[in-house]
Amino acid sequence: MRILDSKGRLFGKLSILDLGAALVILLVIIGIFVVPGTSGTSTIAQVATKPIEVDVIVRGLSVLDPEALLNQFQEEKKTNIIIRNQPAGQLNIKTVNALPRRIAVPQPDGTVKALEDPRRETAYSQDLIMTLAGQAQITDTGAVVGGQKVKIGTTIELEGKNYNFNTSVIQVRT
Template sequence: MAFSERLRSISVIDAAAAVVALVAVGGVLWSPKLSNTVARATGAIKPVEVTVDVRNTSAADPDQFIAKALQSGRTSLVIRNQPAGSVQLIRVDDIRRQIASVLPDGSVVMADDPNREIQGMLDARFVLQGDATVTSSGVVMAGTKLKVGIPVELEGRFYRVNGIVSGVSLQ
C-alpha cells in the first residue's frame, strides 16, 4: 500500500520532468557527436584527402578567386545534391591547359593557354581534407559514397562551383 500511495502523490509536473530527463539522457547517448567519437575510436572514421577538379568555370579574376578560397581555409561540400558538411581546404593547384608548339628546329615549346586571362576561365584542382567512414566498398562521406568521377559542388562565402572528384586517398 505504501507504493500505491507514493504513486498517487506524483503530480503531472513530476511525471513531465521525469520524461524530459529521460529524453535528455537518450539524446546524449544517441547524439551524432558521441556516435562520431565512438566511430573514430573504433577506426571506422578516418581522415581522407579528396581532390576536386574545377574546369572551364567563368571567373572575373581567377587568381583572386583562388586567394579568397584559400584565405577562408574551409569549404562546404555537396555530393549529389546532398550536403556533406564542411571540409578543410588544403591547397588549390593550377591545372590550366598548356599549348605545345613545335619550332622549325624540331624543339617543342610549352606555354600557358592565353585564353585564361582573356576569357577569365578557372581551371583548378582543389585539395580537400575531411573525415569519412571507410567501408569495404569505399569511402562514405555524409552517407554518400565518394568515388572518382562523381560530380560535387564546392561552396564558400563568395563562390559556388561545380567540379568532379579526381582522387580519393586515405591519410
C-alpha cells in the first residue's frame, strides 16, 4: 500500500490539502488561546506603580478669599488633575504653602530690599506652592500619572468643587 495515491490522498483516504488546512486552523487556535502574549496591552501597563510627590507652583491666582481656598484644600485633601487636556485621575493634596507677595524696593544707599507689596489689589492675587501625592508608573523616560508623563515644566490643571486653575510642575520625587 502506497502512502500517497495518484489523487494526492494519504493512504487513499485523506487529502494532503485538507490535512494542511486542519493543521493551520489548529495552529491559529493554539496561537489565540494558549499563547496570547501581550497584544492589546501597552508597555506602560506592565510597569509597577510607586508613590510619587509632585511640587507645583501657582502664580497669580485671582481669588476673593485666599484663606477660604486654603481651608478648602485642607478639608478636601484630594484634587482632580488634568494633564494635556486629558483627565488623569486624582492626587492627594499633601501640603499647601502660600507665598508672600513681595516687591523690590530700592534703598537710598543703593541696595534693594524685598518688602511686602502694599498695593490693595495684591490681596486678591495669591501665589502657592502645593505638594501633590499619589501613585505613578516609573518608566525609563520619567513618571507617568493617569497615562500622561509628568516632568518639571508640565502644566497640570487642578479641579475641585469650586476651583479650576493651572499649575506648573517644579519638582518630581519618587
